[in-house]
Amino acid sequence: MKDMDHELPEGVTRVKLWDPALRLFHWALVICVVTTWVLGRYGPNIMTLHFYLGYAVIGLLAFRLVWGLFGPAPARFSHFLFGPRTTLSYMSKVGRREPSYWPGHNPMGALAAFGLLGLLGFQVLTGLFADPEDFINVGPLANQVSTDTARMALGWHYRGSLVLLALVVLHVGAILFYKTWKREDLVRPMITGWKAVRQNPDQR
Numbered sequence: 001m002k003d004m005d006h007e008l009p010e011g012v013t014r015v016k017l018w019d020p021a022l023r024l025f026h027w028a029l030v031i032c033v034v035t036t037w038v039l040g041r042y043g044p045n046i047m048t049l050h051f052y053l054g055y056a057v058i059g060l061l062a063f064r065l066v067w068g069l070f071g072p073a074p075a076r077f078s079h080f081l082f083g084p085r086t087t088l089s090y091m092s093k094v095g096r097r098e099p100s101y102w103p104g105h106n107p108m109g110a111l112a113a114f115g116l117l118g119l120l121g122f123q124v125l126t127g128l129f130a131d132p133e134d135f136i137n138v139g140p141l142a143n144q145v146s147t148d149t150a151r152m153a154l155g156w157h158y159r160g161s162l163v164l165l166a167l168v169v170l171h172v173g174a175i176l177f178y179k180t181w182k183r184e185d186l187v188r189p190m191i192t193g194w195k196a197v198r199q200n201p202d203q204r
């Protein structure tokens, strides 16, 4: 890795940014969420697998919560919690045709990360309480709430799945934009951990 550093601009170095657990978390999340979504919409009538994969997503989110509070610095929520000024300043320059070299999630990536994690939390919560009244796919906590609430949870679970789809398309679209327009590959760092970063980015 080091022998490639001479190609990098002044002040930019290649560092091990993403730890193995976070990378494993991300790709496991992708697999579980995609299959849960597809099984929910297009799977067999009996959605046992949808439920099991949904529980796997709950486990992954629980891990991410712990990692966001106590994990390595770049994985911590506090590391990618930006105020409106930093975010707007970053957004105003995002069209520049150059890599951001951001040492972690940049302010826009941070919005996607919090948005996706929050929405997934909402999705599993509504799923747990959802009751389609078909006597087969009842959410395991639906009997703890009124019939109306369980029906409402199902409605929100459905709407949530559409918002999730839109957010994932936006997320992947943004990564493609970085790759093609800004010439910055964000995917490889999420696989290998190594990323070229500028330690004090001027909000590029």
Ligand code: HEM
Pocket: 026, 029, 030, 033, 034, 064, 075, 104, 105, 106, 109, 110, 112, 113, 116, 117, 168, 171, 172, 175, 186, 187, 188, 190
């Ligand atoms: C269901 C699909 C997906 C979900 C739910 C998802 C979710 C997430 C989340 C929550 C993060 C923040 C990571 C963290 O700190 O926890 C993230 C980051 C990231 N995701 Fe995804 N992702 C999905 C699909 C993909 C795909 C298909 C790709 C590859 C093209 C991808 C590439 C990345 C990259 C490169 C980052 C890091 C971006 C950065 O450098 O800030 N994701 N994703």
Ligand code: HEM
Pocket: 032, 033, 036, 037, 038, 040, 041, 047, 050, 051, 054, 055, 057, 120, 123, 124, 125, 126, 127, 128, 129, 130, 131, 132, 134, 137, 138, 139, 140, 154, 157, 158, 161, 164
């Ligand atoms: C990432 C997490 C999840 C996603 C993306 C997801 C997505 C979906 C989708 C797309 C549907 C079909 C909606 C429709 O077309 O009407 C669905 C239905 C459903 N999901 Fe989930 N879901 C998730 C987690 C869960 C969990 C954890 C549970 C409960 C353990 C759950 C329980 C249900 C129930 C009860 C239905 C209705 C089934 C029916 O209509 O017969 N889901 N989900």
